[in-house]
Each structure stands twice: as structure tokens, then as C-alpha cells.
Amino acid sequence: MADAIVEARGIHKHFGALHVLKGVDLVVAERELVFVIGPSGSGKSTLLRCLNRLEEPSSGSIVVDGIDMLSPKTDINHARQRIGMVFQSFNLYPHMTALGNVTLALRKVVGKSRAEADELGLAALKRVGLADRAGHTPGQLSGGQQQRVAIARAIALEPKVMLFDEPTSALDPELVGSVLEVMRDLRQSGMTMVVVSHEMGFARAAADRVVFMDHGLIVEQGPPAAIFENPSQERTRSFIGQIQRH
Amino acid sequence: MNPVSTWDRFVETFFNAKVMAKYLPDILSGVVVTIELAVLIVVTGLAAGLALALVRALGIRPINWLIVFVVDLFRSLPPLVIIVLIYFGLPAIELTPSGFVSTWLSLGFVLMAFSEEIFWAGITSIHRGQWEASRSTGLSYGQTLLAVILPQALRLTIPPLTNRTIAITKGTALGSVVAVTEILGQASSAMSNSYNPSPLMLGAAAYIVLFLPVVVAARWIETRFAWKR
Numbered sequence: 001m002a003d004a005i006v007e008a009r010g011i012h013k014h015f016g017a018l019h020v021l022k023g024v025d026l027v028v029a030e031r032e033l034v035f036v037i038g039p040s041g042s043g044k045s046t047l048l049r050c051l052n053r054l055e056e057p058s059s060g061s062i063v064v065d066g067i068d069m070l071s072p073k074t075d076i077n078h079a080r081q082r083i084g085m086v087f088q089s090f091n092l093y094p095h096m097t098a099l100g101n102v103t104l105a106l107r108k109v110v111g112k113s114r115a116e117a118d119e120l121g122l123a124a125l126k127r128v129g130l131a132d133r134a135g136h137t138p139g140q141l142s143g144g145q146q147q148r149v150a151i152a153r154a155i156a157l158e159p160k161v162m163l164f165d166e167p168t169s170a171l172d173p174e175l176v177g178s179v180l181e182v183m184r185d186l187r188q189s190g191m192t193m194v195v196v197s198h199e200m201g202f203a204r205a206a207a208d209r210v211v212f213m214d215h216g217l218i219v220e221q222g223p224p225a226a227i228f229e230n231p232s233q234e235r236t237r238s239f240i241g242q243i244q245r246h
Numbered sequence: 247m248n249p250v251s252t253w254d255r256f257v258e259t260f261f262n263a264k265v266m267a268k269y270l271p272d273i274l275s276g277v278v279v280t281i282e283l284a285v286l287i288v289v290t291g292l293a294a295g296l297a298l299a300l301v302r303a304l305g306i307r308p309i310n311w312l313i314v315f316v317v318d319l320f321r322s323l324p325p326l327v328i329i330v331l332i333y334f335g336l337p338a339i340e341l342t343p344s345g346f347v348s349t350w351l352s353l354g355f356v357l358m359a360f361s362e363e364i365f366w367a368g369i370t371s372i373h374r375g376q377w378e379a380s381r382s383t384g385l386s387y388g389q390t391l392l393a394v395i396l397p398q399a400l401r402l403t404i405p406p407l408t409n410r411t412i413a414i415t416k417g418t419a420l421g422s423v424v425a426v427t428e429i430l431g432q433a434s435s436a437m438s439n440s441y442n443p444s445p446l447m448l449g450a451a452a453y454i455v456l457f458l459p460v461v462v463a464a465r466w467i468e469t470r471f472a473w474k475r
Contacts, residue, residue: 054378081384091379095397104393105383150379157383 003030004063005161005192006051011060013046013216020046021057022216026194028161033193035203035224038213039239044196047213048163051194052083065160081109084154088166090146092138098125098149099134102156110157124156125149128182144175148182155186162186164195198243204228212236262444269436269445276432277452279346283428284415286350291357292411298358299365303391313362320359325417328352333424345424357414364406368399401471408464416457429453 006028013021020043028034036044049055051062053069053076062069067079092101102124103117112120125131128148138146147167154162164183168176180202187193187206197203203210203224210227212219212235220233231237250258302313320328333348343351372395380390422431433449 052382054382077381077384077386079384080382083382085379085382087375087379089375091373091375093376093379093394093398095401104380105385108389108393109384153379153383 004028005030005032005065006194007061007063008047008051009061011047011050011062012058013043013050013055014058020216021050023060024213024216024218026051026211026218028192028194030192031190032208033187033195033206035207035210036194036196036213037198037203037210037239037243038219042213043216044213045165048085048165048194048196051161051163052080052085054085077109081105081157082160084151084157084159084162086147086150086154086162086164086167088169090138090143090150090170092146092150092153094138097135097137098130098141098152101138101149102153105153105157120156121152124152127155127185128152129178142175143171144178147171147179151179151182151186155191161192161194164193164197166196166198168197168199200228200243212239214239259442260444260447262440262442265436265440265442265444266448269432269440270448272432272436273429273445273448273452276427276429276449277456279426280418280428280452280456283346283350283353283418283421283426287353287357287415287418288411290350291354291414292361292407294354294358295361296365298362299369300391300396302362302366303369303395304387317359317362320355321363323356325352325356325414326420326423328355329420329424345421345426348424349418349421349426353414353417353420356417357411360410360414361407364403364410365399368403369395371402372398404471405468408467412457412460412464415460416453419453429456 004027006026008024008026011021011024011026012019024043024047026034026047036047038044046055050057051064051069053062057070060070064079065082067082068074069076069079092098093104096104099118099121103112103114103121106112106117106120107114122131122134125134128151130145130148130152133141133145133149138149141149151167167183168179171179176199180199183193183195183202184206195203195207207224209221210224211221212227212231212233214235220227220231220236227236228240231240298313298317302310329348329352332343332352333345336343336348369391376394376398377390380394381387385393418426418428419430421428422434425431429449429452433445436445437443
């Protein structure tokens with residue numbers, strides 16, 4: 001695949017005696033939105049965290065935007081600018097304002113001046129609809145707003161791909177919509193995205209491909225309609241049956 | 247015979263105006279020495295403690311073992327023992343630190359040890375997600391430590407740190423054992439010279455005047471730096 005942004009091959013991950021990823025291949029094309037679903041403990045979050053090397057894979061190869069992520073020669077801090085990540089628990093810096101959160105890496109990693117960083121940071125906050133909250137600290141924002149600031153923090157660096165690790169799981173139901181809306185906008189702007197989530201409605205509407213993982217392996221993958229309506233594997237069928245009942 | 251009341255005798259003994267007036271300049275010079283000593287101990291002790299905690303955060307095993315060993319050593323030795331060891335022990339290897347330097351070094355090391363543990367506890371109490379968020383945006387380990395982790399950790403450490411700092415700084419009185427002319431040293435020699443304990447009362451008052459504002463300031467700092475998550 002010539003236009004692959006993410007190319008992970010044969011990823012294994014052991015945590016001590018635990019074999020969490022058992023040889024996973026994941027190739028994501030430019031502008032593609034891939035949804036990863038699966039029961040807890042299936043390894044989906046670990047896979048995501050391997051892609052930007054927050055987790056060190058035990059073996060395999062990962063190339064993101066042409067950069068060999070696992071090579072010792074790779075400047076990992078430089079490479080990570082191209083990979084935005086959004087966490088379940090937001091992980092905003094509580095001692096900084098929303099703008100401070102968004103501009104920290106622009107100043108420290110990209111080397112922008114404070115004025116340039118503020119300008120870019122405000123533009124990123126505007127994209128998530130929170131320009132008017134720039135001076136608020138995370139403690140003064142709702143969960144949904146915090147997660148949108150976290151998204152702004154990632155997109156301010158103009159990444160080539162965005163990783164979402166259960167971005168709405170920690171949110172009150174009425175706040176989920178605002179975050180999904182931002183993700184939909186990102187999607188429409190052509191951002192390549194890998195999303196670990198159980199927001200089936202969003203997956204159906206926005207995903208190009210759904211990947212179902214179980215016990216550290218990809219069980220099956222395909223367009224959302226095929227996976228949700230007509231899965232070929234019994235395990236997929238029973239998992240989807242379970243989450244749709246809730 | 248003029249009967250002397252118990253009260254008069256009490257005042258005469260502990261609050262003798264003549265004795266107090268005579269030795270006030272000595273006590274005041276003691277206050278200056280105590281302040282000098284305290285500032286040196288606080289500045290060097292906290293700086294060294296923070297430096298050790300930051301080095302420990304790098305996670306280099308043999309170095310961390312060494313840090314933990316040194317810190318535990320100074321946390322378990324009584325400060326007076328360290329002062330005496332330095333003052334009376336070092337001359338055996340041709341080093342003759344003054345009482346002032348011995349007291350400064352000893353209490354500086356003790357504050358370093360306790361503050362290192364407090365800083366370290368603060369650093370490790372910051373949630374792993376903070377590290378991950380920062381590293382995922384490309385900040386290096388060191389940048390993350392200094393820009394993201396440390397500012398949060400420092401706020402958490404302020405209450406235990408101020409308490410410990412005040413406790414150790416008051417230990418400057420131990421310097422009187424090795425002939426440092428700080429408040430207690432001045433007060434006790436004044437007492438021997440005047441055969442009257444009034445200078446001690448003066449010394450106690452000097453400690454209150456000196457440390458009460460510090461205690462109040464510490465309380466202010468603690469509320470000032472508490473912030474809502």
C-alpha cells in the first residue's frame with residue numbers, strides 16, 4: 001500500500017508472562033478512519049500505545065509516515081510530533097491553562113516563540129470550539145471540554161495521524177456528543193485516525209474500517225456495515241451482540 | 247527586714263531588667279548568626295535535596311542506590327551526632343571546620359535528605375498519564391520532568407516541606423554545643439557570666455520573634471499554592 005501512513009507488522013507485546021499482542025498487523029491508509037473494538041484485555045489499547053511507542057513492542061516493525069518507529073536511530077521525540085494521541089482520562093496538565101496545555105509542545109518541541117505558539121494554540125482551540133476557554137484551567141472545564149482541549153493539544157502539532165484511546169469512555173453521556181462532533185470535523189478535514197472506542201453509532205457513521213480484536217489478535221476486519229450486521233466470525237458476532245444489548 | 251515576695255524573686259530571677267539590658271547586644275548578635283546559619287541551611291539543603299530527587303528520577307540504578315543510602319543515613323542519624331562527628335571527627339584527617347561550618351553542613355545534609363524524600367514522593371505521586379500525555383506530544387524525559395511533573399509535584403510537597411524545613415532550621419540551636427555564637431550559645435554564656443537565667447528568656451523570645459513569622463509565612467504559602475484540580 002503506497003499511501004499507508006501507519007504500517008505495523010507482526011507486533012508482539014509481552015508484559016512479563018502475559019502475552020498481550022500475539023502478532024498483529026495493522027496498516028492504515030492516508031485519510032482512513034480505523035475503528036478498533038474488542039473486549040477489555042483484548043490488547044486494543046496496547047496496540048494503539050505501541051504505535052507511538054508509549055509501549056515498547058517486544059517484536060515487530062512499525063513505520064509511521066515513513067519513519068521506522070522502532071529503530072534506535074529514530075529521534076522518537078521528533079517522530080511523536082506526527083502522531084497525536086488522545087487519552088481516556090484526558091491527561092491535561094492541571095497547573096496550566098487550556099492555552100498553556102496546547103502550546104507547551106509547540107514551544108518546547110517545535111521551538112515556536114510564545115507569540116507564534118499562542119496564535120497556533122488559539123487556532124487549535126477554535127477548531128474544537130473552545131477559543132473562549134483559553135484562559136481556563138482544566139479544573140474549571142467540564143469533562144467534554146477537557147477532552148476537546150486534549151484534542152486541540154494534539155492537533156496543534158499538525159500530526160499525520162491521530163490515535164484515540166477510548167476518548168469518550170470517561171465522559172458523562174450528555175458530554176459525549178461534543179467530543180464526537182470534534183472527531184467528525186477532524187475526519188472531514190481528512191485526518192487519518194485510529195480510534196479505540198465502543199461508540200458504535202459513530203463507528204457506523206464515520207469509520208472506513210472496523211477491526212475486531214480478541215486475545216491479542218485481530219479476529220476480523222471490514223467496513224462497519226459488514227462487521228456490525230454480518231460478521232463472519234462467531235466471536236465477533238457474540239461481542240457485537242453483547243455491546244448492542246447495552 | 248524587707249520581705250521579698252515570691253513574685254518579685256521570680257521576676258528578679260527570670261526577667262532581670264539589668265541583666266537583660268546588659269546582654270541584649272550579645273543576644274542580638276546571636277540572632278544575626280542564627281539567621282545566617284538558617285538561610286545557608288535552607289538554601290543549600292533544599293537545593294541539594296531537589297537536585298538529588300531530579301537525579302533519582304532519571305532512574306539510573308546504581309546511582310539511585312547510592313542516593314537512597316545517603317538519604318537514609320542522614321535521616322536516621324541524630325543531627326547533634328552529625329555535628330559532633332564533623333566538628334570533632336574531621337580534624338583527625340587534617341580538616342578543621344569551624345563550629346559554624348560544622349553546624350551548617352550537618353543540618354544542610356539532614357535537610358537535603360528529608361527534602362529529597364519529600365520531593366521524590368511528590369514526583370512519584372504525579373499520575374503516569376501526565377508523563378504519557380507530555381511524551382506523546384514529543385517532549386523529552388527531561389522536558390516532561392521540568393515543565394509538567396515538577397511544577398505539580400512542588401505544589402504537593404509544600405506543606406510537608408515547610409514543616410520539615412522549620413523543624414531542621416530550629417536545630418541551629420545545636421550549634422551552641424560546638425561553640426557557635428548563635429542565640430542559644432550567646433544566651434547560655436550570658437547566663438554563666440551573670441549567674442542569672444534572664445538571658446535564656448531573652449533567647450527564647452528571640453526564637454519566637456524569629457520563627458513565628460516564618461511559621462505564619464509557611465501557612466500562607468501552603469494556602470497560596472494549593473490549587474483546585
